[in-house]
Amino acid sequence: MEWQFVGGGILVLLVIFIGVGLPIPFALAAASLPFLWTIQDFSTSLISAELMLWRVWVDYILLAVPLFVFLGELVGRSRIGPRLYHMMHRGAPLTGSAAYGSVGACAGFGAICGSSMIGALTIGSVALPEMLRLGYGKRIAAGVIAAGGTLSVLIPPSLILLFYGIVTEVSIGQLFIAGVIPGLILTGFFVIVILGWRFFRPNDIPASDRGGTWLIKDTLLALAPVVVIAFVIIASIYFGIATPTEAAAVAVVVTIILAATVGKLPFRGFVDALRSTLRTMGFLGLLLSAALLMGFVLNYHRVPQQFTEAFIALELSPYLVLLMVIAFYLVVGMFLEPASMIFITLPTLFPLVSAAGYDLVWFGIIFTITMEIAVLTPPVGLNLYVLQGLAPRDNPVPITDVIIGCVPFIIALAGLIILMLAFPQLALWLPEATR
Numbered sequence: 001m002e003w004q005f006v007g008g009g010i011l012v013l014l015v016i017f018i019g020v021g022l023p024i025p026f027a028l029a030a031a032s033l034p035f036l037w038t039i040q041d042f043s044t045s046l047i048s049a050e051l052m053l054w055r056v057w058v059d060y061i062l063l064a065v066p067l068f069v070f071l072g073e074l075v076g077r078s079r080i081g082p083r084l085y086h087m088m089h090r091g092a093p094l095t096g097s098a099a100y101g102s103v104g105a106c107a108g109f110g111a112i113c114g115s116s117m118i119g120a121l122t123i124g125s126v127a128l129p130e131m132l133r134l135g136y137g138k139r140i141a142a143g144v145i146a147a148g149g150t151l152s153v154l155i156p157p158s159l160i161l162l163f164y165g166i167v168t169e170v171s172i173g174q175l176f177i178a179g180v181i182p183g184l185i186l187t188g189f190f191v192i193v194i195l196g197w198r199f200f201r202p203n204d205i206p207a208s209d210r211g212g213t214w215l216i217k218d219t220l221l222a223l224a225p226v227v228v229i230a231f232v233i234i235a236s237i238y239f240g241i242a243t244p245t246e247a248a249a250v251a252v253v254v255t256i257i258l259a260a261t262v263g264k265l266p267f268r269g270f271v272d273a274l275r276s277t278l279r280t281m282g283f284l285g286l287l288l289s290a291a292l293l294m295g296f297v298l299n300y301h302r303v304p305q306q307f308t309e310a311f312i313a314l315e316l317s318p319y320l321v322l323l324m325v326i327a328f329y330l331v332v333g334m335f336l337e338p339a340s341m342i343f344i345t346l347p348t349l350f351p352l353v354s355a356a357g358y359d360l361v362w363f364g365i366i367f368t369i370t371m372e373i374a375v376l377t378p379p380v381g382l383n384l385y386v387l388q389g390l391a392p393r394d395n396p397v398p399i400t401d402v403i404i405g406c407v408p409f410i411i412a413l414a415g416l417i418i419l420m421l422a423f424p425q426l427a428l429w430l431p432e433a434t435r
Contacts, residue, residue: 003301003302003303003306003307004306006035006297006298006301006303007298007301007303007307007348009034009035010031010032010035010294010297010298011031013030013031013034014027014028014031014344017030017031024287024290024336024340024344025283025286025287025289025290026286026290027290028287028290028291028293028294028343028344029049029289029290029293029294031294032290032293032294032296032297033045035297035301036048036293036296036297039297039300048293048296049289049293052289052290052292052293052296053285053289055289055292057285060245061166061172061243061244061245062166062288063245063248063249064162064172064244064245064248065159065162065163065281065284066277066280066281067245067248067249067251067252068113068114068115068157068159068162068248069114069115069118069159069277069280069281070252070273070274070277071112071113071229071248071251071252071255072112072113072114072115072118072119072122072152073118073272073273073274073276073277074252074255074256074259074263074265074270074273075109075112075113075122075225075229075255075259075263076113076118076121076122076273077259077265077269077270077272077273078258078259078260078263078264078265078269079262079263079264079265080222080225080226080258080259080262080263081105081109081122081123081126082122082125082126083218083221083222083263084105084108084109084123084222084223084226085101085102085105085123085126085127086101086126086218086222087101087218087219087221087222087223088100088101088102088104088105088108088222089101089102089105089127089130090218093210094210095198095205095207095209095210096194096198096205096206096209096210097209097210098127098130098131098134098136098209099131099136099140099141099144099194099197099205100191100194101127102123102127102131102144102145102148103144103148103151103187103190103191103194104187105123105127105148106119106120106123106145106148106149106151106152107148107151107155107183107184107187108223108226109122109123109151109152109226110151110152110153110154110155110183111155111156111226111229111230111233111234112157112226112229112230112233112251112255113152113157114152114153114156114157114158114159114160114161114162115152115153115159116149116150116152116153116338116372116375116382116383117149117375117382117383117386118152119148119149119150119151119152120145120146120148120149120152120383120386120387121149121386121390123145123148123149124145124146124149124386124387124390125390127145128141128142128145128387128390128391128397129390129391129392131145132391132392132395132397134206134208134209135206135208135209136204136205136206136209137201137203137204137205138397138398138401138405139204139401139402139404139405140194140197140201140204140205140405141397141405142387142388142391142397142401142402142405142406143402143404143405143406143407143408143409144190144193144194144405144409145387146376146383146384146386146387146402146405146406146409147190147376147383147406147409147410147412147413148190149375149383149386150186150372150375150376150383150413151183151186151187151190153338153368153371153372154179154182154183154186154365154368154369154372155179155180155183155184155187156175156176156177156179156180156183156233156234157176157233157234157244157248158175158176158179158368159339160338160342160367160368160371161175161176161179161364161368162175162244163339163342163343164342164346164364164367164368165364167342167343167346167347167350168346168350168360168364170360170361170364171361172244173237173238173240173243173244174361174431174434175361175364175365176234176237176244177234177237177238177430177431177434178361178362178364178365178427178428178430178431179365179368179427180234180430181426181427181429181430182365182369182416182420182426182427185416185419185426186369186412186413186416189412189413189415189416190409190412192412193408193409193411193412196408197408221262224262225255225258225259225262225263228254228258229251229254229255229258232247232250232251232254233247233248233251236250238434256270284339287339287340287343288343290343291343291344291347294343294344295347298347298348303348304347304348304351305351307348307352308351308352308355311352311355312352312355318356318357318358321352321353321356322353322356322358322366322421325349325352325353326366326370326417328345328349329341329345329367329370329371329374330370330373330374330377332345332374333370333371333373333374333375333377334374334377334378334379334381335379336374337374337375337382338371338374338375341371341374342371346367350363359424359428361427361428361431362420362424362427362428365420365427366417366420366421369413369416369417369420370417372413373410373413373414376406376409376410376413377410378399378403381403381406383406384399384402384403384406385399387402388402
């Protein structure tokens with residue numbers, strides 16, 4: 001069977017199944033099965049599907065995924081996240097301290113949590129009602145938190161970078177380290193956006209909201225848990241002491257202790273964190289299994305390899321190839337959430353980027369930034385709906401205000417992509433220095 005027919009057939013079936021509302025994991029499997037049956041009989045295909053499902057739950061590297069998800073849930077349900085926000089808010093000596101505090105808290109939270117949605121949910125549940133109470137405009141209040149949540153997937157640890165490393169077989173430790181400098185730059189860009197907003201729309205930022213000084217006790221209570229957890233994760237990977245999976249396991253144990261003591265996490269909150277992690281992993285486990293099944297079919301028919309060879313034969317410039325890939329992800333990101341995009345599209349497209357001569361660690365950062373934009377763009381921007389749901393019932397925030405509020409921050413993300421294209425060493429210097 002020709003590779004074009006297999007690749008095109010799977011794509012058409014996938015679009016049809018998603019269009020009729022079939023959950024993405026089942027859509028992936030259903031689109032793959034007809035072409036699996038051309039190379040295996042029905043009973044053998046069942047065994048293949050079972051092996052793919054089993055492989056997900058016993059893969060050593062993939063064990064890091066539920067561990068990082070559980071870590072984020074523990075922090076989000078304890079007082080660690082809210083304390084971090086209040087400390088940042090009260091200590092920012094600028095007009096609009098709640099907005100700057102939200103960005104700072106999201107950046108700090110990003111150093112211990114790899115999920116954009118959990119980051120926006122944890123900080124937003126405290127920051128959004130507070131900002132609305134203080135008199136902030138609904139657009140900046142929602143936009144700064146929705147965009148701030150994206151820092152959790154660029155500043156390591158990051159589930160997006162973890163998934164990217166699994167698919168591309170690039171060192172996850174190198175990817176994590178590569179995200180540090182771009183993550184700090186993006187934090188600075190978001191601060192600049194707030195400064196610009198205050199200049200052009202001063203009525204959206206109350207002049208009365210001005211932070212003061214940090215109290216030593218409050219600062220220690222807020223920062224110490226975050227610094228300890230982040231140090232355990234990053235330092236152990238940076239110095240080669242532990243793999244990402246081992247680092248995640250140790251960090252979870254440390255987080256349980258800190259959440260129960262400093263964070264005052266009740267036992268019910270611990271149980272709720274476990275349940276939420278199981279729900280998340282139920283979806284991700286099926287998604288990964290279905291993606292592996294589709295990858296098996298595609299690789300059997302050499303679809304990614306043949307697609308790359310056909311594209312190279314067009315003799316397009318490397319810059320044009322890269323721009324086409326980025327544009328593709330920006331468009332597809334409007335309709336699919338990041339995890340699905342990674343496992344549906346990346347196995348076919350990353351060989352193309354590699355063949356064009358680009359460093360896959362550097363492209364991992366570019367890819368992650370496009371995923372950040374994806375969670376902020378309608379109609380399927382996860383962070384948009386998370387923020388709308390956090391607004392108080394007596395002061396709701398329309399989804400249009402959330403979307404408009406995110407536009408300046410999306411421009412900042414696009415600016416970061418341009419900066420990474422112009423200066424690749426911003427992402428590559430730190431990984432090269434640690435090799």
